[in-house]
Amino acid sequence: MTKIEHIGIAVKEIAAADKIYSKLLGVDPYKQEEVASEGVLTSFFKIGDSKIELLEATREDSPIAKFIEKKGEGIHHIAFDVEDIHAEMDRLRAEGFVLLNEQPKRGADNKLVCFIHPKSAHGVLIELCQEIKE
Numbered sequence: 001m002t003k004i005e006h007i008g009i010a011v012k013e014i015a016a017a018d019k020i021y022s023k024l025l026g027v028d029p030y031k032q033e034e035v036a037s038e039g040v041l042t043s044f045f046k047i048g049d050s051k052i053e054l055l056e057a058t059r060e061d062s063p064i065a066k067f068i069e070k071k072g073e074g075i076h077h078i079a080f081d082v083e084d085i086h087a088e089m090d091r092l093r094a095e096g097f098v099l100l101n102e103q104p105k106r107g108a109d110n111k112l113v114c115f116i117h118p119k120s121a122h123g124v125l126i127e128l129c130q131e132i133k134e
Contacts, residue, residue, distance in 0.1 A: 001088070005081040005111075005129045006044070006051035010067050010074060014043050014056035021045055021052065029054075033108045040064050042108040053079075053108070077115070079127035085112050088128055092116065104130070 011017035014032075022028050022045075029043045039062025043054040055076060057065035067076055082088040085104045093099060098117040107113035107129065116126040 001080040001082055001128075003049065003081050005079040005127075006053045006109075007075060008053045008055055008077040008079065008127070010055050010064050010071075010076040012056070012068060012073060014041055014054055017054045017056075018043050021054065025052070031109065034058065035106075035108050037105070038062060038064075038107075040108075044109055051109075077125040077127050079113075079129050082128050082130050085114060085128055085130035089114055097121070104128075106132070 009017075018029055025045055025047055027045060027047065029045050031044045032042065033044075034041050036058075039057055039059040041056045041058050043056075045052040045054075055064045057068065059065065064076065089099060089104070097120040100115040100117055101113075104112040104114045107127075110132050111129040112132055113130075114128045116128070118125045120126075
């Protein structure tokens with residue numbers, strides 16, 4: 001793992017959250033993107049080398065909708081940048097971590113992603129991110 005790639009925050013209304021985070025951070029989001037396979041609309045802010053990802057559910061059965069229903073709005077996950085997601089997944093499996101994905105999948109912001117079950121990391125959902133080089 002090379003760095004914290006971003007912190008994901010679940011929100012009910014991304015437009016309202018964009019306004020709050022624009023005021024808070026002093027910058028506008030640089031990108032908004034829907035990930036239909038996950039039922040989520042994302043909005044990304046960049047401050048220096050750090051990123052914040054806001055996540056709004058686009059359907060009631062999405063992981064974000066379930067998270068908000070159970071826990072309310074707030075920090076959903078911490079994402080780490082990796083250079084070789086397949087090797088990192090193999091390493092973590094060997095260390096006993098439970099992965100939520102058998103194979104990486106396409107995520108937002110031009111990334112391959114994989115999630116580690118929160119029970120493997122003291123209640124924190126961890127995301128591995130590798131930039132897709134096309």
